[in-house]
Amino acid sequence: MRKAEIRRLEVDEYRAAYDVARVSQHNPPVSTSEWDLARHVYEPGLAVGAIVDGAVVGTVNLLPSQLTVPGGASLPMAASTGSGVHTDYTRQGLFNRLKQAQFDTAAEHGYLLIGNTPAQATLYGRFGHGVSTQSRALRIRKHEARLRSEVPAEGTVRLIDPESSLELLPKLYEQLGPYRPGVIARSAHWWKVYWERAMRAGQHFRIAVHSGAAGDDGFAVYAAKDNGSPGPNVTLLVTDFHAAGPAATAGLWRHLLSIDLVDEVCVRTRPTDELVEAMLVDWRGCRTHSIDDELWLRLLDVPAVLAARTYCDAKPVVLEVVDAFRPANSGRFRISPEGAVPTSETAQLTVDVDVLAMAYLGTTKFSTLAGIGRVQVAEPAALAHADRLFATDVASFCGTPV
Numbered sequence: 001m002r003k004a005e006i007r008r009l010e011v012d013e014y015r016a017a018y019d020v021a022r023v024s025q026h027n028p029p030v031s032t033s034e035w036d037l038a039r040h041v042y043e044p045g046l047a048v049g050a051i052v053d054g055a056v057v058g059t060v061n062l063l064p065s066q067l068t069v070p071g072g073a074s075l076p077m078a079a080s081t082g083s084g085v086h087t088d089y090t091r092q093g094l095f096n097r098l099k100q101a102q103f104d105t106a107a108e109h110g111y112l113l114i115g116n117t118p119a120q121a122t123l124y125g126r127f128g129h130g131v132s133t134q135s136r137a138l139r140i141r142k143h144e145a146r147l148r149s150e151v152p153a154e155g156t157v158r159l160i161d162p163e164s165s166l167e168l169l170p171k172l173y174e175q176l177g178p179y180r181p182g183v184i185a186r187s188a189h190w191w192k193v194y195w196e197r198a199m200r201a202g203q204h205f206r207i208a209v210h211s212g213a214a215g216d217d218g219f220a221v222y223a224a225k226d227n228g229s230p231g232p233n234v235t236l237l238v239t240d241f242h243a244a245g246p247a248a249t250a251g252l253w254r255h256l257l258s259i260d261l262v263d264e265v266c267v268r269t270r271p272t273d274e275l276v277e278a279m280l281v282d283w284r285g286c287r288t289h290s291i292d293d294e295l296w297l298r299l300l301d302v303p304a305v306l307a308a309r310t311y312c313d314a315k316p317v318v319l320e321v322v323d324a325f326r327p328a329n330s331g332r333f334r335i336s337p338e339g340a341v342p343t344s345e346t347a348q349l350t351v352d353v354d355v356l357a358m359a360y361l362g363t364t365k366f367s368t369l370a371g372i373g374r375v376q377v378a379e380p381a382a383l384a385h386a387d388r389l390f391a392t393d394v395a396s397f398c399g400t401p402v
């Protein structure tokens with residue numbers, strides 16, 4: 001078997017790399033018209049390829065972003081996208097080598113973390129990625145979904161046309177800011193690749209924008225799906241829903257639940273602590289379809305990432321982090337309400353770097369992870385302290401596919 005060279009890709013190799021990733025996920029090669037927008041997923045120096053005889057046979061890529069962490073800081077994060085290896089080259093260690101090169105590339109460009117929403121849940125743990133946010137998929141039966149009278153009815157909702165959304169949505173999303181831990185920045189390129197491309201593909205999206213006293217403060221994107229029932233009624237599938245505050249959230253729900261000729265409203269990703277059930281006269285009108293893994297994080301610089309978030313009031317804990325894939329990233333830290341600093345004290349708790357990713361945004365407790373054997377516990381009392389230190393006021397939520 002010919003030995004592959006692993007290296008950064010040149011601009012004229014991006015399209016071939018994009019096709020490797022697409023074909024590995026059973027999609028046809030990109031058309032020329034689609035490529036015009038899809039090419040924006042590539043930024044100079046961030047794509048890596050496995051090359052055999054001058055051809056790309058495997059690839060990984062990064063899209064610049066930022067991650068909101070507890071306390072409100074935004075950290076430089078690169079979103080991992082466009083990964084794949086040609087079927088005739090799989091299981092020869094290429095992806096292993098590509099991931100090493102991807103992590104080096106991200107670190108050299110100053111990214112502290114990599115985030116992704118992977119196609120396979122069994123693949124990424126070995127490379128140190130862990131589930132850092134979870135989201136809830138909901139199904140609401142429209143005829144049972146009368147809102148309680150106490151639900152805020154302040155602002156207004158207007159529909160905007162897809163063309164105006166190209167300018168308005170990116171501005172509005174940015175304006176919403178770091179409103180929850182887990183929210184990530186969407187670059188101009190993200191909007192081209194993920195929004196403009198879907199829109200230009202002819203899908204009939206409707207876009208509702210909520211305005212409160214201070215202006216636009218939330219939006220929901222939805223499309224009607226034939227649900228096979230007799231008659232004109234459809235299912236509304238909400239694919240993108242962001243609102244910074246309770247009034248905007250309530251206003252957008254009010255709009256979605258008021259649309260005629262609808263049997264049910266399905267929303268793919270909402271924060272796990274949003275209690276839509278309690279907004280309804282009939283609690284059971286809203287059902288959880290699933291709780292899903294959402295953003296997976298790979299902490300590339302553990303000291304910097306731990307130092308960047310705030311911690312709640314609790315006794316300090318000495319935490320050891322083991323990174324088998326990037327050993328220089330391992331270390332021991334004293335974590336207290338004042339922050340996280342390296343220490344040589346004896347570790348009370350020890351975790352792998354993917355386990356730290358699960359706890360980092362407050363999504364999963366150390367005590368839960370210890371119960372399933374993912375934390376080495378030298379001092380049991382430290383588990384409750386770690387749970388409190390890493391807790392967040394609101395559930396982390398991303399709501400952006402990458």
Ligand SMILES: CC(=O)SCCNC(=O)CCNC(=O)[C@H](O)C(C)(C)COP(=O)(O)OP(=O)(O)OC[C@H]1O[C@@H](n2cnc3c(N)ncnc32)[C@H](O)[C@@H]1OP(=O)(O)O
Nearest residue numbers: 024083084085090091092093094095096118119120122123
């Ligand atoms: C958005 C995304 O998530 S893209 C990533 C998922 N992409 C796809 O699934 C597309 C189709 N598949 C592929 O392109 C390739 O098979 C990949 C990317 C999944 C793996 O690439 P390969 O070059 O075959 O992986 P490689 O040989 O380096 O194996 C790396 C490690 O992952 C393991 N592995 C490989 N594929 C899988 C898998 N599907 N599930 C679980 N583990 C896997 C290997 O056993 C190996 O483990 P080890 O280091 O402990 O021995």
